[in-house]
Amino acid sequence: MKLLTFVLLLLSTSTWAITVDELTEKAQQNDTDAQFQLAEKYLSGDGVEASDQEARYWLERAASSGNHGAIQTLITLSLQQSQDSKHLNQAIYWLTQLAIDGDTQAQLKLGELYEEQTAPPKALDMAEIWYRIAAQHDENAQLGYERVLEQKFNAQRAKQVSSIDQLEVAFDSPEIELNPVEKSKASASNAAEPWIYVVAALVLAIVALLVWHKKTMNTFAQQERNADAKSSQETLKLREQVKMQDTTLKQQKRQLDTLYRQFKKLQASKQPSVEPTTARDNKLALACAVFGYKATNIPSSKEVKARYKQLCKIYHPDLQGSEEEMKRLNGALKIVLTSVNN
Known part of the structure; x- marks a missing residue:
């Protein structure tokens, strides 16, 4: 009896379980529930190799479409990595979205986050958050959001280049006298100098790729919203036309029936003297x-x-x-x- 129960349990589990491929197919068709479930599988490693990057990607897709569970999970993940300003800004962005909609807990959490900050938020960080919120409804805000991302990227790149230049000046200074051990270390450092540029170039390329990916996703989402609105308007217009045609046909039918009945009455009411x-x-x-x-x-x-x-x-x-x-x-x-x- 226990064996039979165990077999039935396995069969029911295999029947109702949704595979990762099925979830991925639904998620690519903008099913927000499937996007959220797929992100949870990437977070837990359930049926797929765990990947924080893939999980964040699907969570952002679902959250952008208004999935409340995805927004909450994205906030929790970002707060867990709030030491990084990028993730902190991400958490503030989604909390601000909920706070604007009247979520009291989100408003409370925003107050706690700002209270814990040792320094006020940077102007560019706040501009990025508000531009991103307004970009959902205004193209100028989308352009502003892209400008802020570009400014932050240029500032980060300039900071990296400045650090590299300072290192070069320090090691090239004639006032620094190195002992034999330090000289060997310096020569090794000079030998590794090309690799520093390679690593810096790779970092810049990755950052540029992420910025491009974000812009592409925002553009794609905007196009989908415009297409849905246009399709709805065309559908309403066609329904109105069909309704008008049906009304016209019914009126013509009623008129013909009335004429026919009147003619029959005239035929029945003829006087006997008429030939x-x-x-x-x-x-x-x-x-x-x-x-x-x-x-x-x-x-x-x-x-x-x-x-x-x-x-x-x-x-x-x-x-x-x-x-x-x-x-x-x-x-x-x-x-x-x-x-x-x-």
Whole structure:
């Protein structure tokens, strides 16, 4: 019995479990729940190699679409690494988003973070946060956000280059006298100098790649939002047009039915002194009434056929009509065309 229960448990688990590939496919289709679940798997290493970078990527995708769980997880991760100003700014950004929406806990946490800071936040850091918030609704804010990132990148690069230049000046100074051991160390340092430039170049390339990636993601998200808005407007416009056409067809049908009933009443209310018409004339009059004509003023066969096509859109069984109405229309067409051709 225990063995059977264990087998059933394994089968149910394998049936309902969602693989990483399935989650990835849904996440690439902008399913925010799948993006959040995929990020959690990268964080815990569940079914995939743990990767903080991949987890942050999917968390940012989900958080940008408004997934509350992704925002909370991203804030927690950033606060755990708040020694790095980049992660601290990330936490402040998402906390500010929640605070603007009226989240009391986020407002409290923001106050605690600013209180713990030994120095006031830098102007560029605050500009980056507010530009990033406004960039969701304003293209000028997006441009400002990109300018701030570029300024911070240039400042970091200038700082690195300045440090390297200071090291070169210190080692090239004739006032520094080195003993044999220090001279050997200096020569080794000079030999390793090309590698310093290589490492610095790699760091700069990585930073530039990250900035480009962020800009691309923001542009892609903006394009998706514009496409969704345009599609919604076109759908609403088409629905309005279809609704107007349906209303027009219904009005035409009601008018024709009213004309037909009035004609029948006129036929029934004729006085006995009036000379009765022949059966053929009666059929022609009824057929003309279906088309909205008078028996004494029937147009050409071409116009009759054009009118027949219009009435088919009203009386056809596939278009709000019935088989009985369609048979009556076909019989009326035959009588009217016979009269016109004769």
